[in-house]
Amino acid sequence: MDTNLSRQRWIQLGLGLVAMMAISSPQYVWTLFTKPLIATTGASLPQLQWTFTILIVLQTFFSPVQGYLIDRFSPKLMIALGAILSGLGWVLAARVDTLWGVYATYGLFCGLGTGIVYVGIVGLMVKWFPDRRGFAVGVVAAGYGMGAMLSTFPISDMLTASGYRHTLTVFGIVLGAVGALAALGLRAPRADEVLPAPARNLSTCVHDTAPKEMLKTPLFWLMFAMMTMMSTGGLMVVANFASFARDFGVADAIIFGFVALPFALTFDRITNGLTRPFFGWVSDKIGRENTMGIAFAAEAAAIALLLVFRENPYAFALLSGVVFFAWGEIFSLFPSILTDTFGTKHATxxxxxxxxxxxxxxxxxxxxxxxxxxxxxxxxxxxxxIITLDVLTAILAYFVLKPMRRNWLGLGETRAMSAKPAMA
Known part of the structure; x- marks a missing residue:
């Protein structure tokens, strides 16, 4: 590989990692803001949690449009805009007093902003690293999973010292600026910078499938259903973590010299980040479906153990990290297997x-x-x-997705071979 190309794509990976870390806090430290926001707005926990839902829905439901705009226009400008919107959501949320105001600031701006950044960077990495797709997507996804690790304790301390309004304002400005600056160095690879994906026993596609055609395939909808089930289980933990830690009586316990809740949240960010490049790398070696089966079954076991030891603060904190280690890999495995299956041209x-x-x-x-x-x-x-969804998705990965994808890729190779001109 050309030295300049190698250096350039690793620079892109590093910038993508920084931008992802900058926009991770709106989702992963949301649970720290629920208590003061309930006090300000007078809302119940279920009412306030719709903010989290709005954030994720806008982050995800607009992502096809955001992906199209990123492919159509400049990735760096669109991703920089997303980082700015994410930070602006926090700054504006600090200035509202009603539940609808929280929905319209934290939910709306952070949702749209983080969606642009997340989809844009994943789409760039699958193009820059066709030979290490699982690992590269895992690294930038780790930035999203681990970025809040750097902010959890400072945010928790500032909340205690200065209140949530000041905390949202300061961190909104800082994180938005960092994400925007990193985004300005990003770009898509030129035609002469695209490496061919290595052949791996029918593990990768030989033709590109446009979105319209992809949406007609049962294979895509199987992946969609599986990711929905895994997302549901994981977000049940993410969104309500502080609430059930308090309910189990472990939130304010002292473990290893730290308060249990912020310690667990920080530890979870570490494992939630490390799992993404780790399982991405594993899936590059043993296959995406095999890795899914192992990881999803492991999360079911970790959730069961967390439930058994829920009143022990040490076990609760450490097992929560195992739960996130067995869940966060969905953000490296699913985009990788999708691109392996339907190609890079329309990947974003x-x-x-x-x-x-x-x-x-x-x-x-x-x-x-x-x-x-x-x-x-x-x-x-x-x-x-959560346990039921994990077990079901693990079974689907190995016994349904694997043979369906093998059949799809085999047919794709046959179509590609028949399309070649006959030898003279």
């Missing part, structure tokens, strides 16, 4: 459609999970739902 827009599954998952993961708790008076039914 195609992933925009698949990423909508995250939005559907947020409907169940945030307010509906809180509603179940409100009706049942217990988080146990919510945990049971």
């Amino acid at each position: 827009t195609n992933y925009g459609f698949l990423y909508m599954a995250q939005g559907i998952g947020s409907l169940f993961g945030g307010p509906i999970a809180a509603w179940i708790y409100l009706v049942q008076g217990s988080w146990l039914p919510v945990f049971a739902i």
Whole structure:
């Protein structure tokens, strides 16, 4: 590989990582703001959790349009705009006093902004790294999963010292600026910079599928259903983590010299980030579906253990990290397997459609999970739902997705071979 090309794509990976870290906090530290926002707005927890749902829905449901705009126009300008919108959402949320005001600021601006950045950077990385697609997508997805690790304790401390309004304003400006500056160095690879994807026993496509045709395939909708189920389970934990930690009586316990809740949130960000390049790398070696089966089954086991030891603050904090390690890889595995299957030409827009599954998952993961708790008076039914979804998705990955994709790619290779001119 040309030295300049190699250096350039690693620079792109680094910039993408920084931009993703900058826009991760609106989702992953949301749980820290729920208590003061409930006090200000007078809303109930299920009502307030619709903010989280709005954020994820707008982040995901508009992603096909955002992917198209990024493919059509300058990636760096669109991604910089997304980072600015994300930071602006926090700054504006600090200045409202009503529930609808929180929806219209934190939910709307952060949702649209983070969606542009996330889809845009994933779309760039699958093009820059066809030979290490799982790993590269995992690295930038790790930025989204781990970025809040750097902000959790400072935000928690500033909330205590200065209140949530000052905290939202300061961090909104800082994180928005950092994301925008990183985005200005991003670009798509030129035609002479695109490496061919290595042949791997029918693991990657030999032709590109446009979004319109992709949406007609049962294979895409199977992936969509699987990502929806995994997103639902994971977001049930993300959106309500502080609430069930308090309900289990472990939130304010002291472990390893730290308060349990911010310690667990920070530890979760680490594992949620590390899992993405790790399982992406593993899937490059042993196959996407095999990796999915292992990881999804592991999350079911981790959730069950978390439930068993829920009243032990040490076990709760450490097992929550295992849960996130077994969940966060969906953000490297699904975009990689989608591009392996349907090609790189329309990768950003195609992933925009698949990423909508995250939005559907947020409907169940945030307010509906809180509603179940409100009706049942217990988080146990919510945990049971998560375990069931994990086991079902693991089974689908190995026994349904794997043979369906093998058949699709085999037919694609046959079509490509028949399209070649006959030898003289």
